[in-house]
Amino acid sequence: MPLDPRAQARLRRLEAITDAALGHLELERLLHTMLERVRELFGIETATVLAYDHEARQLTAIAATGIEEEVFQGVRVPLGAGFAGRVAASREPVVVNRGDGSPVVNALLWERGLVSLLGVPMLAGDELVGVLHIGSTVARVFGPDDIDLLRLAASRLALAMRVEVASEDRAAASALQRSLLPARLPEVPGLEFAARYVPGSGTAVGGDWYDLFPLPGDRLGVVMGDVAGHGLGAAVVMGRLRSALRAYALESGSPAEVLGKLSRKANHFEHGVMATIAYGIVEPGRDRLVLSLAGHPPPVLAVPGRPAELVDVPPDVPVGLGLSTSGRRDTVVELPPGSLLVLYTDGLVERRGEDLDDGLRRLVGAVTTGAPESACARVMAALIGATAAEDDVALLAVSRTPADTP
Structure with a gap:
């Protein structure tokens, strides 16, 4: 029995996120490609990845599409502060809408005319790797399917980032040890x-x-x-x-x-x-x-x-x-x-x-x-x-x- 159009659309969205070919990309290219696909799949204007620094207890924007200034300006968000900080602290999805009184640390989000935001934690097992959030310039209701799909994208990116960081740490530690x-x-x-x-x-x-x-x-x-x-x-x-x-x-x-x-x-x-x-x-x-x-x-x-x-x-x-x-x-x-x-x-x-x-x-x-x-x-x-x-x-x-x- 052929799938109904809604099921077919959901399958295409899942395939775009789980595409095995993405696994062969370097991390920087993977981040850019995934964020572009997320923008297209959700029909939204912005998508951003913020990496979590456990020692500093803060998030730093490392990849963005739609609001590239977040990366260029080195946006940092303390754990628990504002929109992304709440996502990281709670490790749960957070939806905010302009005018509902939700605090946002990064003023760029409202300055660019965003109205609705959805953020999910990026988790590799029990480890918090960062936050992935998307934004729309028109009022948007993000339902359970949207949250599940964004969580899937966040999990894939979290794993790739964790592997990259571990590899870089090993190389840096080994080089430092040899030098000392x-x-x-x-x-x-x-x-x-x-x-x-x-x-x-x-x-x-x-x-x-x-x-x-x-x-x-x-x-x-x-x-x-x-x-x-x-x-x-x-x-x-x-x-x-x-x-x-x-x-x-x-x-x-x-x-x-x-x-x-x-x-x-x-x-x-x-x-x-x-x-x-x-x-x-x-x-x-x-x-x-x-x-x-x-x-x-x-x-x-x-x-x-x-x-x-x-x-x-x-x-x-x-x-x-x-x-x-x-x-x-x-x-x-x-x-x-x-x-x-x-x-x-x-x-x-x-x-x-x-x-x-x-x-x-x-x-x-x-x-x-x-x-x-x-x-x-x-x-x-x-x-x-x-x-x-x-x-x-x-x-x-x-x-x-x-x-x-x-």
Whole structure:
């Protein structure tokens, strides 16, 4: 039985929104094409996409047809304010008509003669991605079919935007991480170094980092850190903490004091951020390391003629989250000739469903004295092997030159 004209019209409208060919378009082209189709399908004058910024809690116009000035002028709408803000806050469709007293933050909507507006939230699962709204210059009653169709278009755009943002975040985080990790480990008389960094499987690049830098008085700063979280946000915070730690390290010869200042900075400027950090200073004679831990797991030390062991260092509180900035402690670690120190992040030793102590025992058993590069290879083979780590892994090996080495 042939479809009646009304059903045929509805099917054509659905096909215009769900057209598989749209999936091959780049996001900018997809937004423009979809908004043009929405204008045609609804017979309206304007259609706009506003992206939601979770940190700023506001919407920003990123694509529009009919009122392109929304994009050109960088229109921003706070969450809960005005028409689009109400759509975002309620996550429900909203219809407003000029003269009904509904507040509108963006004056362009009324200035262009719009009379009726319909907005729907753009959702990717439970995540608010933005708002899609349309406007008509003549009085219009938007019925349930109109709302359902616009919701379908919004869902398609939300998914495309979420995929694009995730891809951009991964690329940006990866580039930022590479730029902040040492491109080449320094050459320091009396010491040798090797390092590894491996992103976790199925996760965006996170906030793990290691660092080595010279300090006044022929000293050397050694850092291993881990910012909680993944993605671009964690990588950006990692970059800020790394830079701040380097700056504080120039002012103080006490790792505990440096971590205290860093925690104070994080508490004030990085709300909700938490990081664990091991920071040590190798003294000019290369025979001692002054070390402080901010919630970070202890390094492993291998000394010629003795089994490797976890360094006995008190674990003070992590950096950030409003935790105390005082009461941190320094511990002196002896570095005999030929000794090897291994610092790492918890992704190396933690496994879902396994006890952390088991991972630490495997790590200690894999660490022996010798060349740092060989030590890193042995540790990665023993703890990672052929199974990808679930979390990011950073590893740094520091070896003191044996006494009989020229």
